Amino acid sequence: MAFPIKVCVVCSEEFELKPDKPGFANRCPACSETDAATPTTHGRAGGAQHENAKEANEARRQAMRELLYRKDS
Secondary structure (H helix, E strand, C coil), X not given: CCCXXXXXXXXXXXXXXXXXXXXXXXXXXXXHHHHHHCCCCCCCCCHHXXXXXXXXXXXXXXXXXXXXXXXXX
């Protein structure tokens, strides 16, 4: 059984789309490897960033409270 021939969107070369190929279906194995080699860093927020977010959220809540529950005089 022949595998379907696809064209890579990155390098425009033809490749066979095999069932267990890692990466995207529209990228050749060479381009998929370079994409997988770059690690994505989604670390946890540090203490200072957490405090800044906490303060910003509190300010948003206070502003919404003032807008929703203010008395029109």
